[in-house]
Amino acid sequence: MFKGLNLRSFCVTLLIISISAPLSANAKEEITEDEGRSFAVFSLNNDFPELSKSKVRMIYKGKVKRINKKNINLVDLTDDDNDKADFYDGLLGKSLSQMNGYRASLAFSGKGNLPTTISDNDIASILDWLEANPNGIAYATIKSLPEDVNVLFVLEPEE
Template sequence: MKALLFCILLLANSVIAKASESIVVITNINNPVLHVSQRTLIDLYMGKLQAFDNGSPALPIDISSEDPLKQHFYERLTGRSLSQINAYRSRIKFSGKASTPVAMPNSDAIIKAVSRDPLAIGYIWAKDVTDQVKVVFTLDK
């Protein structure tokens, strides 16, 4: 029983620690964009925009729905829950008015995709940043 309680507390501490970590938005190191506004990010990830502020095309990359990073990203970015985001996307998907981001299974896959494609933009935990990508926005708790 003590071992089970210990595991539950350890898991809870891990979830709390993740919730307080910064999330960063990344682009390819060769992308000329140095900063992306929160409004632009919302429009890119909600499918209203397909380009950076400088007019160059943007390819938003999302993480799979199973990863807690996705929930934290959308809550911090938009102030809405992931279920609200998914409901909105369901409506726009059928209208044909907007596109949804490409989904990747984890942060490593996002880093690889962004490092290969100068049009890509993604998000990861700040602790996972490598020299293969450039940070253009930070979402703190």
């Protein structure tokens, strides 16, 4: 079908096809479901206070490592989870590749620690990790949280 096109023509053709292809009903529903999702930064440690957005941003950038004189540990989802991409985009305006590069440079320079990545991206695994790490902090969609967690910050989607 694309025989004889040079690379530039091929890319332009693909772009036109992708722009002009109508969305299926399922794709439209998925987009609608993703809009308006709120995230909570939370802990099981009730000694941690509510945090401002700027403080949460500093924590996830690796610039704040202690709260109330206690070292904190972050848990993170795997890169294949859409929640992780949405969270970092909403909080820091960064893509996953930008965050991975940023964190790698922090770890390489010795100025920061990488969050612990859990293998299962479900709330039960996050809660298990938090129980084993009393000064742990995590994030998840608000709708997935149990009532007994200490919500430190709520990240609302931008409109």
